[in-house]
Amino acid sequence: MASPNIYSTGVGGSTGDELATVSPLYTSGNIWYVYSVTGSDAASPRGKERIRPLATLSQAYTNASAGDTIVCLSGHMETLTSAQALAKAGITLVGEGTGSNRPKFIRGADINLFTVSAAGVTLANLYFPSSTVSTTNNRIQVSSTDFVMRNCYHECGTLDGGAALLLGTGSNRAQVTSTTFVSTSASASSQPSQGFVVSPTFSDLWMDTVIFDGGSSGWSQPYAFEIADALTRLRAKNIDLLNDSDVTIATGTSGYLHIRNKSGSARVVWAA
Numbered sequence: 001m002a003s004p005n006i007y008s009t010g011v012g013g014s015t016g017d018e019l020a021t022v023s024p025l026y027t028s029g030n031i032w033y034v035y036s037v038t039g040s041d042a043a044s045p046r047g048k049e050r051i052r053p054l055a056t057l058s059q060a061y062t063n064a065s066a067g068d069t070i071v072c073l074s075g076h077m078e079t080l081t082s083a084q085a086l087a088k089a090g091i092t093l094v095g096e097g098t099g100s101n102r103p104k105f106i107r108g109a110d111i112n113l114f115t116v117s118a119a120g121v122t123l124a125n126l127y128f129p130s131s132t133v134s135t136t137n138n139r140i141q142v143s144s145t146d147f148v149m150r151n152c153y154h155e156c157g158t159l160d161g162g163a164a165l166l167l168g169t170g171s172n173r174a175q176v177t178s179t180t181f182v183s184t185s186a187s188a189s190s191q192p193s194q195g196f197v198v199s200p201t202f203s204d205l206w207m208d209t210v211i212f213d214g215g216s217s218g219w220s221q222p223y224a225f226e227i228a229d230a231l232t233r234l235r236a237k238n239i240d241l242l243n244d245s246d247v248t249i250a251t252g253t254s255g256y257l258h259i260r261n262k263s264g265s266a267r268v269v270w271a272a
Contacts, residue, residue, distance in 0.1 A: 004028050011071050012050045016096035017125035017151065020071055029068035029090075032060040034103075036076045057084060057093070057105070066090050066118070072103035072126070079108040079132070089118040095125035102153065107131040112141045122148040128164065130157025130184050130192075138166040138197070147171060151178040156192035156219075158185045163197040167205070171198075175206045181224060182213040183243075191220040195245075199228035205255075207236035214243035214264065223248045223269075231255070241266035 010023030011031055019025070032047045032054065033039075039055035040046060047054040047063055050073075054060050057078060060070045067090040074097025084105075086093070095103040104127045107113045113128070121144065128139060139154070139162065147167070154164040164181050167174050181195025195212050198205065212224035224245035227234065230252030237258040241247065244264035249257070251271040259268065 005030065007031065011069075013071070013073075013096040015098050016074065016102070017094040019069065019092065019094050019124070020096045027069060029065065032064055032068060032070045033073065034060045034070060034076060035073040036078060061086070061088075061091070064088065064091060068092075069094065071096065073097070074101045074103070076103040077106070078104070079106040080111070080113055081109040083111045084114050086114055086116045086121050087118045090120040091118065092122040093124070093126070094122070095127070097125070100127060102127040104129055107133070107135065107139060109133055110135040110137060112137045112139070114140045116140065116142040116147055117144050119144050120146045120148075122150075123152060124148070125151045126153075128152065128154045130155045131159045134159045134161065136161040136193075138162040139164045141166045141168060142171045142174065143168045144170055145172045145174075147174045149176045149179055152180075154179070154181045154195065155184045156181060156195060157183075158187075158190040158192065160192040163194045165196045167196075167198045167202070169200060170202065171205075172202050173204045176210055177206070177208045178210075180211040180213065182211075183215040183217055183219055183224075185215070185217040188217045191217045194219055194221045194226060195224045197226045197228060198231055199226075201229045201231065203232035205231060205234050205236070207234075207239060209238045210236070211240040212242065212245035212247075213240070214245045216243070218244045219246070222246055227253055241268075 013020035039053040234255030
């Protein structure tokens with residue numbers, strides 16, 4: 001087995017995901033840096049040094065191997081017009097920065113923004129603004145095991161006719177933590193569809209500190225969070241249902257759901 005790469009001062013970040021700020025960091029893979037403001041995809045080799053980042057996630061993913069980490073620096077912003085596949089096992093995509101300075105990925109075409117089809121993919125500390133084109137596709141569509149999403153922020157706007165996150169066939173052992181889904185539409189006649197959907201049947205979903213916020217308009221489905229088919233072992237705690245954000249859970253689902261806060265007429269429908 002090859003020796004690990006040792007980053008004695010970590011990846012160099014001061015704020016953002018835990019992997020961006022801890023030190024030292026030992027990793028079996030490589031770290032790739034991405035920053036749209038000063039990065040370049042033209043020069044090679046590039047991307048392995050913080051001071052010489054790549055410009056796009058697409059190039060970083062092309063360069064990366066299974067198990068590598070891609071770090072998007074604070075202030076990075078991309079509008080994607082074709083789906084970004086995440087089909088290499090164990091790829092970790094993390095963002096630096098806090099709040100609205102987290103790396104932003106905007107959907108600029110009628111596409112799934114990210115398609116996750118490899119085991120062990122992690123998305124952490126990323127910001128997803130409302131789509132700029134009308135679409136019924138899901139923003140992030142997962143069809144693989146051991147997916148992790150932590151500390152991400154999803155704006156769901158007028159043009160978002162699909163779910164912000166869909167866990168589909170094969171998404172066993174998924175984790176969604178410290179993540180927000182918020183409706184940003186100003187009108188009840190043009191609501192976004194949904195925040196988070198689980199369909200079809202799979203097993204093991206962990207959720208902790210997840211916020212669903214209907215804003216001033218709510219959700220069109222009308223469920224902000226939907227488990228559409230029987231899920232084996234739901235473990236969800238510290239869930240906020242704000243401003244009429246409803247939940248529906250399919251017959252045959254096992255496990256538990258803890259609602260920490262709720263407002264408006266938020267309801268939970270758990271079929272017998």
